[in-house]
Amino acid sequence: MNKRFLEAATIASGIKPVDLASGNNAGDYVCMKDYSRLTIVFYSNDGSATTDDVTLTVQQAQDASGTGVKSLNFTRIDHKQGTDLEAVEQFTTVTQTAAATYTNTDSGENEQIMVIDIQDTDLDINNDFDWVRLYIAQTGAAKIGCALYILSEPKYGVDPAVSVIA
Numbered sequence: 001m002n003k004r005f006l007e008a009a010t011i012a013s014g015i016k017p018v019d020l021a022s023g024n025n026a027g028d029y030v031c032m033k034d035y036s037r038l039t040i041v042f043y044s045n046d047g048s049a050t051t052d053d054v055t056l057t058v059q060q061a062q063d064a065s066g067t068g069v070k071s072l073n074f075t076r077i078d079h080k081q082g083t084d085l086e087a088v089e090q091f092t093t094v095t096q097t098a099a100a101t102y103t104n105t106d107s108g109e110n111e112q113i114m115v116i117d118i119q120d121t122d123l124d125i126n127n128d129f130d131w132v133r134l135y136i137a138q139t140g141a142a143k144i145g146c147a148l149y150i151l152s153e154p155k156y157g158v159d160p161a162v163s164v165i166a
Contacts, residue, residue, distance in 0.1 A: 008154070012164055014040065014147035020054065020139040027134040027147055029064050031164050036153035038118040040134050044145035046083060046111045052143040055103040057135040058116060062128050071100030072123065072132060074116055079104060081112035091115070 014027040032038055042056060060072040075098050082088040091113075096102060104114070116134075123129045134147050151164055 009150055009152035010035075010164060012149040012151070014134050014149045015042075015136065015145070017144055017146040020044065020052075020136055020143045020145045021141055022138070024138050025136040025145075027136070029061060029066065029131040029133045030149045030151065031064070031131050032118070032120050032123065032151065033130045034155050035151040035164070036120050036155060037151070038120075038132055039150040039152065040116040040118065040147060041150065042112075042114040042116075042134065042136075042145065042147045044112055044143055046109055047139070047141055047143040052109070052139045052141050053103055053105050054112075054114075054139060054143070054145065055101060055137040056114060056116065057101045057137070058118065059100065059133050059135055060123050060129040061131040061133070064131060066131075066133075068127070068129065070124075070129075072118065073098040073100050074102075074118065074122070075099075076117065077102050077104075078115040079112060081106070081110040083110060085111045085113065 012030050015025050058072040058074055059069050061067055061069040075095055077094045078091040080088050080091045118132060
């Protein structure tokens with residue numbers, strides 16, 4: 001099978017590049033109804049050691065407007081960080097007790113990429129939760145960050161005419 005990436009997945013904007021210190025950052029909701037997997041990719045520049053640690057929270061909802069919004073627990077975070085990411089080759093896997101929030105207390109002073117994988121079975125599908133978003137709490141000082149959503153393992157094939165984002 002020789003599929004191009006966008007024939008097997010789609011990418012949506014979660015949080016546009018923004019100064020994370022300008023306020024809380026609620027990402028757009030993305031719909032997982034037609035996909036089995038969502039990969040959330042967060043990227044930010046370096047900042048200061050004590051005031052710029054980033055807290056990522058994953059939330060689920062019943063629709064694009066956030067009806068019934070509640071936490072979505074995850075246990076694994078893969079991250080790459082350093083003062084120069086071009087010199088960091090490998091991701092480090094962190095496993096946590098199931099929680100909807102993750103804070104890396106060494107992330108403030110470093111450039112970083114954090115990856116969270118969500119499966120459709122992680123959602124409260126019995127109560128019609130199939131929308132997901134990333135929420136990033138305000139940081140204490142200037143730090144530019146953004147997030148992308150990569151939806152993969154389509155259940156019915158990828159239809160580029162169908163939007164997955166709210």
